[in-house]
Amino acid sequence: MASKNVALVAHDNKKKELVAWAQKHKDHLAPLTIWGTGTTGRLIEEGLNRPVTRLLSGPLGGDQQIGAKIAEGAIDLLIFFWDPLEPQPHDPDIKALLRIAALYNVPVACNKASADFMIMSPLLHNDYTADAPDFSAYANRSTPAD
Numbered sequence: 001m002a003s004k005n006v007a008l009v010a011h012d013n014k015k016k017e018l019v020a021w022a023q024k025h026k027d028h029l030a031p032l033t034i035w036g037t038g039t040t041g042r043l044i045e046e047g048l049n050r051p052v053t054r055l056l057s058g059p060l061g062g063d064q065q066i067g068a069k070i071a072e073g074a075i076d077l078l079i080f081f082w083d084p085l086e087p088q089p090h091d092p093d094i095k096a097l098l099r100i101a102a103l104y105n106v107p108v109a110c111n112k113a114s115a116d117f118m119i120m121s122p123l124l125h126n127d128y129t130a131d132a133p134d135f136s137a138y139a140n141r142s143t144p145a146d
Ligand SMILES: O=C(CO)COP(=O)(O)O
Pocket: 009, 010, 011, 012, 036, 037, 038, 039, 040, 041, 056, 057, 058, 059, 062, 063, 094
């Protein structure tokens, strides 16, 4: 079975929390391929001492790159500790990332408790595959498969 892919993203005030969370769940993360936005990815790499596929920093387009990977079906789980107390310069990109994850039926954890539930779920570690997104309500929208 190909390894599953998890994207880890955190805003600056939440980075320490995400690194500590990742260290706590090092064993659960071990079989997964980890993706991350630029700065988060570097901190996770250092914190776990293992490679992370790093994209651009969020404000420079990293959220959009993660969103594109989701649209391509490359991400199985998004853990995104966004900051509920501080506006970000790239708020539209953050909204877009959360939107695309909802659209493509990708599980999203936005805080430690939901991340705990998801990373320890047997569904993630067995051969569960989420339903493909159902676009039938949007019959006029074309996709490359049409
Ligand atoms: O801004 C981010 C997510 O919206 C994260 O970007 P960095 O990981 O580069 O800080």
